Amino acid sequence: MRKYLFYPGCSLERNASAYYDSVMALREPLGIEFEEIEDWNCCGATEYTSLHRLGSFALQGRNLALAAKQVAGGNNVLAAPCSACYLNLSKAEHYLRGDEHLAAQVNEALATGGLSYRPGTIDVRHMLDILLNDIGLEEIRAKVVKPLTGLRVAAYYGCFVIRPDYEHRFSSPEYPTVLEDLLEVLGAEVVEYPAKAHCCSGHMPSISAPSAYELIRRLIAMAVEKKAHTIVTLCPMCQLNLDAYQADMNRFFGTKYRMPILYFTQLIGLAFGKAPEELGFGKELVDARPALKKIGVKMVHPAEETGGTAPAAPKPRKKEEGLPMPKMPAKHQNEEVS
């Protein structure tokens, strides 16, 4: 049994309940046990850090201190599926470890709440990191019973998981390929998606909608251009922006995109043979049923039916003559060379 401490964050409880459902559904096939942190508080997203310096460290500090209380038998890994929560907690841990003075100040504040935290106690990790490095692709491949053959997926990382990546857990802050590797193991067809690390605009839809819509539009448009059936995300904020704001973005630009946005754990669940209802399908605003149809999965959906024709498969490119291209190291054209 692999045991992890678990920090859902405010998103997973509501907005990203599909992410929560699909993460939970993976426990049984992968032998994972989650122990939720007792009485955790909000990580503050990007809002608390914007206006409070020490306060935001104290906000994370309380969560880390509570987690520390639950460390038993050497299991000190805190799984944080939400990318923003992951960044906030791991960044706080990183800074507290490196700055004694800051750690002392934070502990002084925590003491008033009857808590304390020794930096280095908790190892904060994102769900993707755990799946790739603790579980490993081979084990995941072994558990696939319904390969996602025929599903064209654009893998979208967003920002917070791969940047700033203080602990260097992911291969590249610009062009990572680890999520693609995972999706290929599930049998999906991964499309080339150069915008995979571009920002979804974060909280901008509320603050300056036009700039936000443009950033969202770029991501959706490129996926459509690359003929993806769905975009797969790691982050509730990205999912919200691309999914919930898609209609508004369409209205703003006069476009008619209907690109379903899913969590990567939902696809893993499908490949493991789980029913879509178990994995939070139906919670997305842009209907994912057309994508599910591609892999022969049916479900009952409370929302409206959607129309639209499937995008045609692209024609294979003719081999071109000309000067040779530089040698790139591995199967992915866009992998980083260290």
Added chain:
Amino acid sequence: MKETPSQSGDTGSSFLEEVIQATPGDPRLEMCIQCGTCAGSCPSGADMDHTPRAIFAMIRADMREEVFQSNTPWFCISCYYCTVRCPQEVHITDLMYTLKSMALRKGYARNTAWADFSKTFNEYVFNYGKAFELGLATRFTMRHASLRDIPGLAQMGMGMMARQRMSLIPQKINGLESLQKVLTRAEEIEEESR
């Protein structure tokens, strides 16, 4: 011609030093070579009054007022592209956070949509221990959205609620009192160290 602060002579610790001090860790702002990579990478760059690089040049020139009046830090979406690409490893995103809070403390950006969004969000965190999107959305929308946006937002809100992606009531954590003590003390400590 209005005398800019940079011409008015020395007034104690420089703006540059102040900003560096107020940022956690070692932000390395003094190492900025003004190359412009941050400004070139920023997804919001086109919408900012001044690019991030320009803001840093202005900080060096002690142009406090212009910096605080600029919308630049508020348009930072924390994508960290600047931070990972900076050739001198300046912690640009962290510096943007510093400028946001400094600006508010000095009385700038009050009542702007961007400052209000963060403040409203934070109020819920303080009063409940968790975020409350519906509350944030309604309060914020009532203050800052234009009438034109309302139908679209309402539709989205209904869609979210129908799929149970939004709570109707905020949730309080059990240890709220303890959290509030911690956060209040943190503010005091920060105040004392300024």
Added chain:
Amino acid sequence: MAAESETKQPQERIGVYVCHCGSNIAGTVDVAEVARWAGEELKDDGVVVSRDYKFMCSSLGQEMIQKDIVEQGLTRVVVAACSPHLHEATFRNACARAGMNPYLCELVSIREQCSWVHTDKAKATEKSKAILAGGVLRVARDTPLEPMRVPIHPDVLVVGGGVTGIQAALELANGGKHVYLVEKDSTLGGHMAQLDKTFPTLDCSACILTPRMVSAGNHPNITLLTWSEVTGVSGYVGNFTITIRKKARFVREDLCNGCGVCTEKCPKKVVDDGFEAGLGYRKAVYTAFPQAVPKYPVIDVENCTYFIKGTCKACEKFCPTGAIDFNQEDEILTVPVGNIILATGYQTFDARRIPQYGYGRLANVFTSMEFERLSNAAGPTGGKVTLRDGKTTPKTVGIIHCVGSRDKKYNEYCSAICCMQSLKFAHVVKERTGAQVYEFYIDMRTPGKSYDEFYLRNLEEGVLFVRGRVAEVTDVARLPGEEGKLIIQAEDSLIGKQRRIPVDMVILSTGLEPRDDAKEVAKLFGISCSADGWYIERHVKLEPISTMTEGVFIAGCVVGPKDIPASVAQGSAVAARVYQYIQQGEISLEPYRATINAEECSGCRICNDLCPFNAISYHEEEQVSEVNPALCQGCGTCVSACPAGAITGWGFSDEQILAQIEGLMAVRS
């Protein structure tokens, strides 16, 4: 303050001289006080005169010492001043001229080891006294030594056959000295042979280089060993033994006439990652380029059908002189040389490490070396500047500076030549295609002769400059006019606005870096690399081409990025230095040597294998070991290892060292 040593020494007459070094020492150490103290407190240890002076290394300072030696009958001298690295020789020579054995003079450092590293004056002064006391006690135990004189072998090894190595080799060869010129590649020329034009004169690179290559190839005094590597170095200055592996070409040099039929008939074509920078093709049997020196082709074992499958042999069939020999073996040569010159050059930064610039993913992003080959008349497109399809002429080109340089994540230093290189590219593009050219730079570095004028020429030709380090190169169109183009996104920092500039072609001006094997090679020759990997010169300002290892010299880009004039100048400089040594005919080596007391040696032989210079041999009959003073470098390893304490160091005996420690410890601050 009498010393408590075992043997009672007859009293020496010691002169102490404490230097102010302007304010370098005197600013932190109370020099007068130190001199006064030594004169009074160290009387019982032999100090008969103690002075301080502003600049001991000056003529007047030296004369002061010489006068005292003669008039006061000094038998020992201690100077407390700067580091022995700088002026030990100065003071020893001064003593020698006054008739005293130079090895009876000690220089102790109260500058680098005291005044320059401390700020507390009182403590620094006390520390200086301690250092001086150590020197006094030691010098009393110094013995008069005679330097060893060893002959300098007149032959020279030059490693690296690029423009710098060729220059050094020719300078020496023209002076009548014999040179082994060893080059790893199959031909001379190095990177300069790959270039199209050289800035700022726009000379054709091959045209100015190939005559030199030919001279070096034909010179009676140069033994050219291409397709070869140095595998072993032993010995010391004046007397090195070099082992060279001459790799098999599988072509007999005595029979090959360079006709090229083998290459023509070879059916195996591969991408040429070497000379053509991956932009062109070559055969499995090939010469790197038409003007290669020597003209003999080589067979690429990894790609040759015969070596892979055992079939083909087309080259052998068609060779008119029967020069192909598949059974040829590597040759090992061992040669004696007196001096070694390392001119192994650089490699270019691997642009694949910066994914946001798109190299390797976006077809029309080129590196500087790729562009050199593209624009070269002997290159894969015959000198036509085209896109990766080999056909289309670009209408707009973006040139990006500082790729991999000036960046903490890659190489922090500036690569010195890329600004000029970029301007050169701009000019070439304009001239050949009339395209619109944009240069993206952070600073414009054009310090050389006629360099800044070349920048102005670019402006005259209508090149557009954007001051902003490029954030990314993308093919994702967003705005009108971007479809099908590469878009360079950067802040135009002189305007303060983000710009997206669509271009057809991007050239990355990649920086220079040390070669992948530079560290290994340095180790082989016994020299050091800096943190960046460039070889370390003896003194950054005053000794740019010698190293801390006697007899090993460095020149060209292997020391740090530089342009061709600077490399050539260093090639000449290093040749002049080596010539000087050879002309002297012999070199005097420091007499610091280990010596084994045969009576105390137990014959355990522990020292034999420990010696890094193989200087210790064992005499079977007598059952004792002996140190060969010619090979011994005085490193002290055997001295400390000998369990019987039978080995002493001349000039660094236990007695001397212990006395010095005693002196240091006796003064408490």
